[in-house]
Amino acid sequence: AHTYNSLIHGLCKRGLVDKALNLFSEMVDDSEIVPDAVVFNTLINGLCKSDRLSEAVRLFDSMSSRGVSADAHTYNSLIHGFCQRGLWEEASRYFGKMEGSGIPCTVVTLTILIDSLCKSGKTEEAYEIFKEMIRSGKEPNVMTYNSMMNGLCLIGKLEEAQRLFESMAEKGLEQNVYSFGVMIHGYCKSSRLDEAIQLSKEMQKRGLKPNQVTYTTLIDGLCQARKDRTAERMLTVMQSNGLSPD
RNA sequence: CGUUCACAGCCGAUG
Numbered sequence: 001a002h003t004y005n006s007l008i009h010g011l012c013k014r015g016l017v018d019k020a021l022n023l024f025s026e027m028v029d030d031s032e033i034v035p036d037a038v039v040f041n042t043l044i045n046g047l048c049k050s051d052r053l054s055e056a057v058r059l060f061d062s063m064s065s066r067g068v069s070a071d072a073h074t075y076n077s078l079i080h081g082f083c084q085r086g087l088w089e090e091a092s093r094y095f096g097k098m099e100g101s102g103i104p105c106t107v108v109t110l111t112i113l114i115d116s117l118c119k120s121g122k123t124e125e126a127y128e129i130f131k132e133m134i135r136s137g138k139e140p141n142v143m144t145y146n147s148m149m150n151g152l153c154l155i156g157k158l159e160e161a162q163r164l165f166e167s168m169a170e171k172g173l174e175q176n177v178y179s180f181g182v183m184i185h186g187y188c189k190s191s192r193l194d195e196a197i198q199l200s201k202e203m204q205k206r207g208l209k210p211n212q213v214t215y216t217t218l219i220d221g222l223c224q225a226r227k228d229r230t231a232e233r234m235l236t237v238m239q240s241n242g243l244s245p246d
Numbered sequence: 247c248g249u250u251c252a253c254a255g256c257c258g259a260u261g
Contacts, residue, residue, distance in 0.1 A: 003249090006248085006249050007249095008249090009249065037250080041250040042251095043250090048251095072251075076251040077250085077252095080251070080252065107252090108252050110252095112251080112252050115253065141252095143252055143253045144252085149253095153254095179254085180254085181253090181254035181255070182254045185255060212255085213255045213256085214254085214255080216255050216256050218255090219255095
């Protein structure tokens, strides 16, 4: 069964959801093998990522008849799918279903909500959830912080984002390449290039290697600001770090 | 640690 699960996951990741569904049918026909929650979750997630939400829901509905219970991963994938489509009422219906089934929402669930709200410009709502997490002891993790900081940067609240960025360290959360990427992008978009470059140095002091995304962000920011000369230098630095431009 | 969920850039595609 793990063999099937791995194959199905691989197909889903490559966007070959139909092939994955075919393999799933074979799996179901094989009386030796009983599909578990993991394979349902993998397929539901694959369908959501391909914008095939109604099929995902159908598969979700079929789980109980096969004696498999949905878990947090199942709900999170569906909620993520609905949020990405802006189907907030559906998302909140499944959020309710989740808790109604005795499955408490997780940090991942709340991070999905925060991230999606921020990307839809509903940053204040997201921030309320974020603050509520801290109050209630459902501690935001690095990804939660990254999503929230990104949202704040997108509406120009750079100082607030920077405050969160600094508070991560105090909480013992280690900023990763994404954390720096979010802040660097925020500063670049506000034409605060010195601060962006400063951060890229700071991350190296921490032993984090800027990647192609980091450099592309900086180079784009420098070009937009008409600092072509500095941008070229940055490209050289990037190549000397073993990264090729794409 | 055998399998499943959430985070940053540019470009292209479609509108």
